Every structure is written in structure tokens, then in C-alpha cells.
Amino acid sequence: MLSKKTKYGLKALAYLALHEENAPIQIQEIAEAENISRKFLESILLTLKKNGFLGSKKGKGGGYYMIRPASEIPMTAIMRVLEGPIAMVPCVSLNYYETCDDCPDEATCSVHHLMIQVRDSALDVYRNNTLADIIRITVPE
Amino acid sequence: MLSKKTKYGLKALAYLALHEENAPIQIQEIAEAENISRKFLESILLTLKKNGFLGSKKGKGGGYYMIRPASEIPMTAIMRVLEGPIAMVPCVSLNYYETCDDCPDEATCSVHHLMIQVRDSALDVYRNNTLADIIRITVPE
DNA sequence: TATTTATCCTATAGGTTAACTAGGAAAAGC
């Protein structure tokens, strides 16, 4: 299941990328436009900023803004920051690898091999989409 | 993240399918072979039975056994019973569809479209694998 | 300089779910 955090984060990024006219956009505005709890969104945008996806300005006229073009942000990067590992099992995770304590041998583990396939297919999708790609859908022409 | 329930369930099914010589296999044996808590596995096997994947026999010489060939059990069916929906968001689920209360329009939702792609790629994997396929890996030749 | 506006930061409450565990009922075999 996709967490609300990820869902809200994606929507906020999409909103910011669509309104990419230099002027910062306030949390409040995004929260209202996308039906997200203001305080919750606040914490999400903060982690997106800390991870280099967004810039911010404090004070009047402040807010958040895209720091680089949406077309240069692969969905893999966003998903890893918001949702965590793309793999469903740590033993097939590229960035968060961990051995299974119950499993004697990965090479002969049927779950392992299936989950590698699932991971690769998800990676395929995320690698072939940038933030710009998922926005483009909302603006058909 | 894949739940332990699913992971254990898959391992148990793999074990049973590999030892498909008519004689029932006891929970205890599977639990020991696969390093699974006996009581927990008990409840998992029970739901697999209730969902038509396994048969059982009580009393001495009892246990669980495959009810149909592993090659006829698609991974989609197993995953849906053990893990639930394959989709990461209810609004793109084929079998457990629900509307998002915060989202005014699916057609213009960027998350929606991305998640459809992810769902389809996962479905692709699960549809192209049966239980027999994931076991085959453990027996290379 | 004082005030307003906005993000930044820490802590925590409340609910849900996952991962087990306990204990016995029911059925099958000897």
C-alpha cells in the first residue's frame, strides 16, 4: 500500500511543478488545492526539501518551489525518499539490502526470485517516468 | 513491504508442492524446515486451505497437501489471498476498487496514472508465474 | 525596531496493523 505521505508528497510535487513560475508557493495553498492536512503536508515538504527536491523561502511571500526541472527528476528518486525501498523484501533491495534471518540461501529461495522480478518491473516503471511525465497526463495537450 | 504472512505462506506452498507425494505433511515439519513459528504458520495454512489452495487431514498421519498441480496455480491468486490487493492504491485496484475521498478526478490525477503502470507491471509478473515456476528455481535441473 | 508571515523543528497522541501466542474444540486413527 502506498502511504498517504507518498501520495500527498507526489501531489504536492506535481502541483509545484505545474506552477513553476519562480514565485514560491505556500503550504496552505497546496494543502487546500489538494485536500491535504496542512500540518501533515508541512512535514512532508520539509523532508522533500532536505532531500534536495525543493527549495524554500521563509517569511512573507515565502513558500516552496522546484529547485530543478521536473523532467530531470526520476520517479525512482522521489519514491525512495517518500516511500522507502522499491523492493518488497529487503533481500532484493538495491539500496536497502538486508539478509533474511530465516532464509538459509537466497539462491534457492523461491520468494527471492519472484520478488526480484517484481522489483525489476517496478523499477522499470519508475525509471521510465520523471516528475514531468506524470504531470503531463493532467495537461493532455 | 511483503508481509511475513505472505512470505511464510509462499514458502510453505513451495515446500508442499515440492513434496507432492500424496502423503500429507504436518505443520510442524514445514515450520521446522522453513524456520517459521509453528502457531503462526498454522493460521496461514488455514487461510490457504479455506481459499482452496490446500487440502488437509486431521489426526495421526494428517497434515496439509496440495489439492491441484502447482502449475495450475497462478501467482496472482496466491498473492491476492495472502497479501491482498496487488495495486498500491485502492483507486487502481481491479479486485478491491475504492474511490479516493481526497481526489476530485481520477482522470487528471498524476498519482493514479503512475500507479496504474506499477500495478500492470506487477500483474505481468504474477500472471506469468505459477507456483510451479517459482519452485523450479530451487531445482535447477 | 516591531509586527506579520511563513517555514523549521521536536515531540507526541491516537489509531491501525503486523506478527505472533494461548488455549482449547473437533475430528481422525489406533
Place this chain on the structure above:
DNA sequence: GCTTTTCCTAGTTAACCTATAGGATAAATA
């Protein structure tokens, strides 16, 4: 009728998710 096994209900514990509170910090402006 005793043993062995699955069947069933309920409970426990810990982690995590979602959201909120309240103030610190910084920027703009008057």
C-alpha cells in the same frame, strides 16, 4: 478412549502511520 493432528477464537505486544501542537527561526515590511 487415548493420542495426534488440524480447526477456531481471542488476545498480546510492538511498530508504524497519520496527524497535531506549540514554539523557534528567519524574512519581509511598515
